[in-house]
Amino acid sequence: xxxxxxxxxxxxxxxxxxxxxxxISFTLKDRQNATLPEQIVKDVVGFGQSLFSxxxxxxxxxxxxxxxxLNTYEExxxxxxxxxxxxxxxxxxxDLRADNEKLRxxxxxxxxxxxxxxxxxxxxxxxxxxxxxxxIIDKGEVEGVKLNMAVMTSSxxxxxxxxxxxxxxxxxxxxxxxxxxxxxxxxxxxxxxxGLIEGYDRTRGELIMKRIDSDFDVKxxxxxxxxxxxxxxxxxxxxxxxxxxxxxxxxxxxLAYIRPAADFGMLDHVMVAKRxxxxxxxxxxxxxxxxxxxxxx
Amino acid sequence: xxxxxxxxxxxxxxxxxxxxSLFSPVTIADSQYTLVPRFVIVYLIFIAVYYSRQRxxxxxxxxxxxxxxxxIDIIGVYTFxxxxxxxxxxxxxxxxxxxxxxxxxLSLIMIxxxxxxxxxxxxxxxxxxxxFEEFLVSRLSPTMIANSIFVSMFGYFFxxxxxxRGLEKTGL
Numbered sequence: 001x002x003x004x005x006x007x008x009x010x011x012x013x014x015x016x017x018x019x020x021x022x023x024i025s026f027t028l029k030d031r032q033n034a035t036l037p038e039q040i041v042k043d044v045v046g047f048g049q050s051l052f053s054x055x056x057x058x059x060x061x062x063x064x065x066x067x068x069x070l071n072t073y074e075e076x077x078x079x080x081x082x083x084x085x086x087x088x089x090x091x092x093x094x095d096l097r098a099d100n101e102k103l104r105x106x107x108x109x110x111x112x113x114x115x116x117x118x119x120x121x122x123x124x125x126x127x128x129x130x131x132x133x134x135x136i137i138d139k140g141e142v143e144g145v146k147l148n149m150a151v152m153t154s155s156x157x158x159x160x161x162x163x164x165x166x167x168x169x170x171x172x173x174x175x176x177x178x179x180x181x182x183x184x185x186x187x188x189x190x191x192x193x194x195g196l197i198e199g200y201d202r203t204r205g206e207l208i209m210k211r212i213d214s215d216f217d218v219k220x221x222x223x224x225x226x227x228x229x230x231x232x233x234x235x236x237x238x239x240x241x242x243x244x245x246x247x248x249x250x251x252x253x254x255l256a257y258i259r260p261a262a263d264f265g266m267l268d269h270v271m272v273a274k275r276x277x278x279x280x281x282x283x284x285x286x287x288x289x290x291x292x293x294x295x296x297x
Numbered sequence: 298x299x300x301x302x303x304x305x306x307x308x309x310x311x312x313x314x315x316x317x318s319l320f321s322p323v324t325i326a327d328s329q330y331t332l333v334p335r336f337v338i339v340y341l342i343f344i345a346v347y348y349s350r351q352r353x354x355x356x357x358x359x360x361x362x363x364x365x366x367x368x369i370d371i372i373g374v375y376t377f378x379x380x381x382x383x384x385x386x387x388x389x390x391x392x393x394x395x396x397x398x399x400x401x402x403l404s405l406i407m408i409x410x411x412x413x414x415x416x417x418x419x420x421x422x423x424x425x426x427x428x429f430e431e432f433l434v435s436r437l438s439p440t441m442i443a444n445s446i447f448v449s450m451f452g453y454f455f456x457x458x459x460x461x462r463g464l465e466k467t468g469l
Contacts, residue, residue: 020373027372028422034370041366049367052312056319125315127368129375130322130331131419134368136315163370170370177426202427202435205329265322 032147032163039165043140046124046168050138053124057268115276116150116234119143123267124168133159133173135267140167148232150273156238156261157183157226158270169272174207174239175200175264184230185209185239187222194227197239197258204257207240212254218245224258234275299462303344304356306458310336311360315368323439330439335408337364338382339448342404343455345383346390348463353383371422378414382407401452408444412437 034042068075104112121137139145141164149161151171160181163170172181179199187193195212212218222242228235240258248255314334321332337360345353357379364375386407393399416432419425427435 017377020377023376024371024373027370031370038366038370038372041363045363045367048308049312049315052309053316053319056316123319125368126318126321128314128318128364129333129369129415130318131415131424132369136367177424203328205324205327265324266319268319 034163034165042165043167046136046138046165049124049136050122054122057122060266060268112235112276114228114235116273117276119145119272119274121145121270121272123270126267132178133176133264134162135159135171135173136168137171137270137272138168139272140165140169142166144274145169145272146274149275150226150233150237151270152237152273153262153267153270155263156240157233158260158262158264158267160232161272171270173264174260175202175205177202182230183233183239184227185224186227186229187218187224187242189222191216192227193218194229195256201257205259206243207258207260209242209256209258210248210253212256214247214252214254216254218242218254218256220244224256232275234273237273299458299465302458303348303462307337307340307344307356307360310340311363329435331436332443333412333436333440334447335411335440335444336447338379338408338411339404339444339452340455341379341383342386342407343400343452343459345387346395346400346403347456347459350383350387353387354380357383374415374418378411382411385410397453397456400456401448404448404452405441405445409437409441412440 119139121139121143123135124138125136127134137145137151145161145164147161147164150157151159151161157174159171159173159176161169162172172178174181174183174197177200183197185195185197187195193212193216195209197207198210199208200206201208209224220242224239224242226233226235226237226239238261240260242256243259244257246255247253314336317334317336318332322329323332324330341353341357341360344356358376361375361377361379362372364379365372369375386403389403389406390400393403416425416429416436420427
């Protein structure tokens with residue numbers, strides 16, 4: 001039986017373990033802000049990372065293009081059928097937009113929850129040990145990215161910014177298991193149905209929308225958007241489509257499963273939405289309570 | 298020359314890991330499988346076995362620290378796990394013949410060990426809520442398959458390279 005450790009090594013190991021446990025507990029406490037050394041490491045490593053990710057994106061982009069060319073005929077047929085419909089919708093949209101603006105001017109309300117200015121960014125890496133669904137993008141504080149901003153692709157909302165350094169920022173995806181990641185959403189229609197996205201069903205690959213008033217009739221196939229009422233995300237970002245409706249654990253409110261519109265798998269280009277109206281800090285659905293607490297004190 | 302290539306490859310693998318994880322999770326027949334690339338640890342195990350344990354542990358601490366600061370935001374997890382895995386690998390390889398296939402097999406066992414340890418850590422601090430069985434099916438087995446492809450493709454190359462460095466060092 002060989003001796004595992006000599007005395008000197010044992011002491012070294014114990015000291016190492018103590019230091020590391022202390023570091024773990026220290027860094028676990030405050031993960032929203034990075035300390036200066038962390039910021040420097042993140043930016044420097046992030047720079048190196050971009051050198052590897054950008055060629056990789058170029059490669060996958062080229063493969064996608066080849067794949068796209070192979071399907072061109074089928075797609076073209078399908079798109080032609082939709083084109084007429086699209087033109088009329090487009091005309092209607094322009095009309096409504098103008099109308100909306102006019103009415104807005106009349107009542108003197110210029111700011112809308114809907115307004116945001118996009119910051120385009122490239123995804124440079126994904127957390128390799130995928131316990132947390134996090135990606136890192138190549139835009140940071142310098143380009144105007146701030147904590148809690150919404151992040152989306154052209155097909156829909158994918159997450160929010162959870163950590164910002166000068167040149168890079170970390171984005172937590174909607175498919176996270178983090179219970180504190182809530183999004184205030186709405187199913188638009190004659191009567192708007194409000195609810196909160198809370199949690200993600202890994203096996204189904206679908207988001208869970210909770211706290212829907214049981215008086216409302218939610219149907220499968222309805223579109224779900226962000227409502228902008230949580231104070232963090234702009235209004236009207238597409239989130240997904242209702243696939244199944246059931247009641248929640250207590251039977252008081254309804255619960256809906258939502259198939260996300262955006263694909264969380266292969267992310268390359270994303271947009272960070274800088275909300276034009278006031279952004280409050282915190283999490284959707286939790287902000288109000290916090291603010292009240294602050295006012296009271 | 299090879300002197301600089303050895304740490305350089307470790308850094309390249311470190312940067313390649315998050316690029317490959319962009320492809321994950323993979324959806325097959327409506328269920329999701331997570332593939333975790335563990336390239337760095339495979340390389341470190343090869344260094345530990347064929348070259349020098351001390352070197353492997355130092356690289357492990359440095360790369361683990363960078364990994365923690367850049368990806369995990371909890372400093373100390375991989376800074377601890379990487380060197381420990383390298384240490385255990387050298388203890389185990391002493392008991393068996395140092396054939397290339399045994400080293401490849403050993404590195405796969407070590408990947409599994411690393412995954413299980415990181416699972417326990419993640420469930421300890423409530424980063425994940427999946428059960429052990431689901432972890433085995435949706436995470437560990439696809440990870441092992443993906444990494445065994447990597448090991449079988451590059452294992453021989455790593456051995457050749459590290460052997461060359463060993464020869465160079467003794468030659469001097």
